[in-house]
Amino acid sequence: MNVEELRNYCLSLGSDVEEKMPFQAFKAANGVLAFYVCGHMFCYFDIDRYELVNVKCQPTRIEDLKERYTSVTAPYNMNPRHWIGLRPEGANDSLLRELVQNSYEIVKQQYTRKKNMKKTRLKMMALMAVAAIGFAACGGGNQPANNLDSIQPVQEWNGISVCSESDCVEVIGLQDREGEQAVELFRGSYNDTLLDSLLAPGQTAFRSAFNVYIARGRAYHEDTVDHTVLFDAGIGPQAGGKLLERMQSIGIEPEDIDAVCLTHLHFDHLGWLLDTAGRVVFPNADIYLSEAEMASGKDNERWQQVLAAYGERVKPFAGNGKILDDLVYAEVRPGHTPGHTIYLVGTCQIVGDLLHAQDLQLKYPDFCARYDADPDRARKVRKSIYAESIEHELTLCGAHCYEHFIRMYLGVTGSEGE
Numbered sequence: 001m002n003v004e005e006l007r008n009y010c011l012s013l014g015s016d017v018e019e020k021m022p023f024q025a026f027k028a029a030n031g032v033l034a035f036y037v038c039g040h041m042f043c044y045f046d047i048d049r050y051e052l053v054n055v056k057c058q059p060t061r062i063e064d065l066k067e068r069y070t071s072v073t074a075p076y077n078m079n080p081r082h083w084i085g086l087r088p089e090g091a092n093d094s095l096l097r098e099l100v101q102n103s104y105e106i107v108k109q110q111y112t113r114k115k116n117m118k119k120t121r122l123k124m125m126a127l128m129a130v131a132a133i134g135f136a137a138c139g140g141g142n143q144p145a146n147n148l149d150s151i152q153p154v155q156e157w158n159g160i161s162v163c164s165e166s167d168c169v170e171v172i173g174l175q176d177r178e179g180e181q182a183v184e185l186f187r188g189s190y191n192d193t194l195l196d197s198l199l200a201p202g203q204t205a206f207r208s209a210f211n212v213y214i215a216r217g218r219a220y221h222e223d224t225v226d227h228t229v230l231f232d233a234g235i236g237p238q239a240g241g242k243l244l245e246r247m248q249s250i251g252i253e254p255e256d257i258d259a260v261c262l263t264h265l266h267f268d269h270l271g272w273l274l275d276t277a278g279r280v281v282f283p284n285a286d287i288y289l290s291e292a293e294m295a296s297g298k299d300n301e302r303w304q305q306v307l308a309a310y311g312e313r314v315k316p317f318a319g320n321g322k323i324l325d326d327l328v329y330a331e332v333r334p335g336h337t338p339g340h341t342i343y344l345v346g347t348c349q350i351v352g353d354l355l356h357a358q359d360l361q362l363k364y365p366d367f368c369a370r371y372d373a374d375p376d377r378a379r380k381v382r383k384s385i386y387a388e389s390i391e392h393e394l395t396l397c398g399a400h401c402y403e404h405f406i407r408m409y410l411g412v413t414g415s416e417g418e
Contacts, residue, residue: 033047035104042055043100043104053085055103056106057084071090171348174247175242176241182204183203185356208358210241215328228256228259231261231397232261238271243271243272260273261350264289264353268399269353269399273310286313286314288317290318290341293340295338296339331344336372336374351385355400357369
């Protein structure tokens with residue numbers, strides 16, 4: 001099958017197929033012709049150097065295809081877990097057609113599902129009220145204004161919420177399990193008199209949760225690959241977690257996860273990395289965490305089990321910067337733990353254990369839970385992240401917030417409108 005025949009075949013797959021030459025700004029790739037469905041690439045090859053045809057493929061088929069066909073090889077500049085390359089000179093036409101059509105169907109199914117999820121999300125929006133927290137400058141500096149609006153709970157959709165950041169990336173919040181944080185965890189950290197005044201009669205705990213987040217998509221520039229990234233791994237099966245069940249309900253299997261980004265190494269963030277028999281749950285995933293957090297886990301028995309199971313797929317990073325083809329920005333913000341990391345995806349900040357009780361700590365950030373290794377530093381980081389969230393209109397995604405997505409704004413207080 002020559003270049004023109006392959007081009008015509010790609011276009012014949014459906015009226016929704018588009019062809020583009022997206023890399024003409026790059027001298028080494030200005031002859032690449034790419035084919036898209038639902039706005040996403042499913043096949044591309046260089047028309048000047050017709051040596052390799054790149055298509056998407058199911059990860060479970062790739063090794064078998066390589067063993068059976070010498071014309072099947074690694075792709076060019078794409079994730080080899082999800083893409084393959086075919087040498088057209090050695091591939092028979094029927095194999096080439098089958099794998100191109102298979103790629104078209106994979107991409108169309110994936111992004112048609114996302115489109116349907118967006119329609120469902122529009123229906124959900126009538127029920128969802130994102131928490132709006134106001135902050136104002138007060139004389140004491142640490143005390144919040146007295147007339148701030150109360151937090152409005154977001155309606156849950158079977159423990160799942162979706163935040164569509166753009167056509168490139170979608171962030172999904174999943175509750176692994178409900179939870180609560182005892183009031184006593186916060187005593188002695190700031191102002192116990194204030195704490196008592198905020199409690200309802202007989203209240204002994206604040207509502208909480210054990211959340212994870214999944215980002216699906218790619219960075220904003222064209223020459224990157226799709227990723228399905230899990231942020232933290234929940235409390236796990238041994239503690240009644242429902243992560244896998246909720247992932248599967250939206251069409252995501254453990255094999256689809258190609259990266260797990262850990263905010264820190266506490267047990268309730270490692271739970272699903274291994275099953276109850278100690279086996280790897282996410283077989284295609286690399287594990288990312290900060291070097292500082294990695295160093296703090298030497299005496300963490302659960303983490304040592306994970307480290308032994310995943311081996312070289314554990315990839316610590318030294319400092320702040322972009323990872324996963326620029327899809328994720330990692331920023332180490334110690335306080336809760338020595339290497340606690342916040343991840344930015346689109347406008348979503350995955351903040352881990354920045355806070356433990358949203359009804360208390362969103363309005364009163366000086367309160368710290370006893371889990372914080374360095375309370376003073378954790379307090380400063382919390383206030384800094386809140387300020388950044390307001391200034392840059394970011395969405396907070398907390399591991400223990402009962403609302404998956406929280407937007408903050410600068411409030412107005414006082415009769416003079418200061």
